[in-house]
Amino acid sequence: MSDATWLTPSMFAELKEATPYDLEHLPLEMALIDACIEHYRDFAQVACFDSVFHHSMPRVARQLPLPRHYEAQCYGYHDLACEFLMQELRRLGDPAAKLLGGYSAALGGLCTLVFAGGFGENSPQIRERICSNLGFYGITLNPARNSQTDPIISSDSAVVTVRVITTNEDLVMVNSVIRVLKLDVIQ
Incomplete structure (x- = not known):
C-alpha cells in the first residue's frame, strides 16, 4: 500500500x-x-x-x-509518526534527520536523535539508558532537561542534538x- x-x-x-x-x-x-x-x-x-x-x-x-x-x-510501520517527525524536524530547521545504527552508517553520520511515541516521549529513564552507550556518536544528555522532558535534552556541548517530539x-x-x-x- x-x-x-x-x-x-x-x-x-x-x-x-x-x-x-x-x-x-x-x-x-x-x-x-x-x-x-x-x-x-x-x-x-x-x-x-x-x-x-x-x-x-x-x-x-x-x-x-x-x-x-x-x-x-x-516494511516498517508507524510511518505516520515518522512522517510527522520528519515534518517537525524540517519545521524546526535541522539540516537533516538521520536514524541510528545502519541508517547512520548508510547516511554518513548522525546530527539529530529524536525520541517520540510512548516511551520516547514519556520515559526519561529509558532515554538515559539508550543514550548512555552512544557517546561515540557524540550523544550526551543534560540530566535536568531529560528528566523534565524538554524539547531538546542533549547537553550544550553534545555533537548530536537529542530531541523529544510529541507525534501527531x-x-x-x-x-x-x-x-x-x-x-x-x-x-
Whole structure:
C-alpha cells in the first residue's frame, strides 16, 4: 500500500485479504470501516496507510540482515509518526534527520536523535539508558532537561542534538485526506 487514497470496494477487498499479515490491527480497522460503510453510506472514505514512509529509505536501510537470496526487507510501520517527525524536524530547521545504527552508517553520520511515541516521549529513564552507550556518536544528555522532558535534552556541548517530539499521527492522516480531497493543508 502507498499514500492515502480513496477507499474503493476493490481496495477494501484487498485489505481484507491482507488481514492475516497484521492480526493485531487490521481486524479492528476493517470492523471500523464496515461500521462506517453501514452507517454513512453516502460518505466517501479515504484510507491512510502506516507503511509508506519506509519505502523511500535507501535499500541498505530497508534490508534485513539475512542472505540476499531471501529478498527479505523491512516494511516498517508507524510511518505516520515518522512522517510527522520528519515534518517537525524540517519545521524546526535541522539540516537533516538521520536514524541510528545502519541508517547512520548508510547516511554518513548522525546530527539529530529524536525520541517520540510512548516511551520516547514519556520515559526519561529509558532515554538515559539508550543514550548512555552512544557517546561515540557524540550523544550526551543534560540530566535536568531529560528528566523534565524538554524539547531538546542533549547537553550544550553534545555533537548530536537529542530531541523529544510529541507525534501527531492524526494531523498527518488529516492532511493526507485533505490532499486526496484537494483542499488546503493544515499546519
